[in-house]
Amino acid sequence: xxxxxxxxxxxxxxxxxxxxxxxxxxxxxxxxxxxxxxxxxxxxxxxxxxxxxxxxxxxxxxxxxxxxxxxxxxxxxxxxxxxxxxxxxxxxxxxxxxxxxxxxxxxxxxxxxxxxxxxxxxxxxxxxxxxxxxxxxxxxxxxxxxxxxxxxxxxxxxxxxxxxxxxxxxxxxxxxxxxxxxxxxxxxxxxxxxxxxxxxxxxxxxxxxxxxxxxxxxxxxxxxxxxxxxxxxxxxxxxxxxxxxxxxxxxxxxxxxxxxxxxxxxxxxxxxxxxxxxxxxxxxxxxxxxxxxxxxxxxxxxxxxxxxxxxxxxxxxxxxxxxxxxxxxxxxxxxxxxxxxxxxxxxxxxxxxxxxxxxxxxxxxxxxxxxxxxxxxxxxxxxxxxxxxxxxxxxxx
Ligand code: ADP
Numbered sequence: 551x552x553x554x555x556x557x558x559x560x561x562x563x564x565x566x567x568x569x570x571x572x573x574x575x576x577x578x579x580x581x582x583x584x585x586x587x588x589x590x591x592x593x594x595x596x597x598x599x600x601x602x603x604x605x606x607x608x609x610x611x612x613x614x615x616x617x618x619x620x621x622x623x624x625x626x627x628x629x630x631x632x633x634x635x636x637x638x639x640x641x642x643x644x645x646x647x648x649x650x651x652x653x654x655x656x657x658x659x660x661x662x663x664x665x666x667x668x669x670x671x672x673x674x675x676x677x678x679x680x681x682x683x684x685x686x687x688x689x690x691x692x693x694x695x696x697x698x699x700x701x702x703x704x705x706x707x708x709x710x711x712x713x714x715x716x717x718x719x720x721x722x723x724x725x726x727x728x729x730x731x732x733x734x735x736x737x738x739x740x741x742x743x744x745x746x747x748x749x750x751x752x753x754x755x756x757x758x759x760x761x762x763x764x765x766x767x768x769x770x771x772x773x774x775x776x777x778x779x780x781x782x783x784x785x786x787x788x789x790x791x792x793x794x795x796x797x798x799x800x801x802x803x804x805x806x807x808x809x810x811x812x813x814x815x816x817x818x819x820x821x822x823x824x825x826x827x828x829x830x831x832x833x834x835x836x837x838x839x840x841x842x843x844x845x846x847x848x849x850x851x852x853x854x855x856x857x858x859x860x861x862x863x864x865x866x867x868x869x870x871x872x873x874x875x876x877x878x879x880x881x882x883x884x885x886x887x888x889x890x891x892x893x894x895x896x897x898x899x900x901x902x903x904x905x906x907x908x909x910x911x912x913x914x915x916x917x918x919x920x921x922x923x924x925x926x927x928x929x930x931x932x933x934x935x936x937x938x939x940x941x942x943x944x945x946x947x
Contacts, residue, residue: 639939645697701731
């Protein structure tokens with residue numbers, strides 16, 4: 551079975567074509583700068599030279615048609631006919647309380663995705679454009695929607711409710727939804743493969759966006775992101791948890807509109823806002839090592855926010871069997887993992903320094919006999935989407 555995975559942003563379309571028997575990537579790439587004068591297709595096929603094309607691409611529909619041409623191309627293609635693709639899996643972002651798992655996209659599902667735009671005004675519209683582009687370019691192709699939020703539909707109500715007047719929950723569906731669920735689900739499945747079922751696990755997705763999830767026997771019981779991805783850890787440019795009273799006070803003092811405050815909290819805060827150096831962890835770390843005090847502070851605040859969540863999730867889970875690091879910082883930062891594991895040594899974590907010196911590879915980084923086992927597990931959201939697509943089609947999900 552071959553599955554094409556599509557992940558659309560407002561001006562980009564990323565894709566990967568999987569062979570599901572071997573779970574290998576046959577082709578992958580992206581169209582960038584959709585809607586601008588010159589868009590760029592970069593396309594790689596296993597065993598062939600990378601192909602790039604600069605051409606105007608007006609919309610996601612044209613972007614997909616460019617991708618399909620590349621996939622079918624005699625020289626740099628990966629398939630002989632579109633009929634070789636069995637299904638398309640879409641990164642469908644926000645499924646609210648409606649989608650508790652991945653689903654075949656039929657008209658009613660697409661309509662519901664449109665109804666949910668109010669909850670994810672930035673992320674759901676491009677996902678919908680991706681679905682519509684497939685309907686246009688690949689009529690009749692089975693499509694599956696994989697929602698970032700569905701993993702969190704197992705959260706108990708006491709965990710997802712905010713302490714606001716109940717009417718706002720009813721009127722605006724205001725509750726914790728959680729995001730990055732496809733990534734947390736992927737790594738937690740891998741932990742189950744490694745350790746067997748019934749384990750209490752905390753997964754740390756530390757990238758430019760960052761979140762932590764508490765998982766009990768494969769089911770999410772709490773997560774740090776909330777109604778939007780702004781809640782939780784300090785991130786590259788997002789502030790994470792703050793006193794909510796600050797929002798109104800900032801609007802008054804700085805004479806800002808709600809949209810402007812949102813912009814400050816989403817795009818100008820976090821590592822960037824505190825350090826004044828960059829949103830990229832590597833540059834902030836470099837600056838801190840060179841003596842920049844604010845950069846060092848930004849990293850301390852980031853680590854502190856992680857420890858705070860890990861501590862509270864251990865209390866919620868009533869113990870911990872495994873801690874997992876994933877995404878850009880989690881997979882690559884030896885120093886971040888070392889700092890956090892040392893702070894958590896009281897749990898009985900014994901760090902294996904040699905194993906921790908690896909970057910970007912799956913590894914158990916705790917010593918044999920460590921009371922809590924610690925893993926680095928590279929995330930692979932595209933593969934998770936491809937697996938779901940296969941499983942939904944085969945009636946396994
Ligand atoms: P996203 O997919 O959300 O853009 P990623 O998961 O790619 O984010 O993570 C990006 C983050 O990972 C950046 O802050 C970057 O600095 C960090 N990162 C990548 N490589 C390294 C590394 N070798 N050491 C430390 N941090 C790294």
